[in-house]
Amino acid sequence: MFEVGDCVVFLLDGTRGTVMEAGEGLYHVAWEDQFVSWEREELLEKIQLRS
Numbered sequence: 001m002f003e004v005g006d007c008v009v010f011l012l013d014g015t016r017g018t019v020m021e022a023g024e025g026l027y028h029v030a031w032e033d034q035f036v037s038w039e040r041e042e043l044l045e046k047i048q049l050r051s
Helices: none
Strands: 007-010 016-022 026-031 036-040 044-046
Antiparallel strands (some): 007 016
């Protein structure tokens, strides 16, 4: 389960994004290319960004 603000990667193509809103098994993600979409939990993986 992800929380708002988590950094994630889309497992199908490696695109990175930030969770903007969380629903039941669906997450509204703002992607690095400024595209936004709703994605299923199983297609996302949480990542740690280097500081």
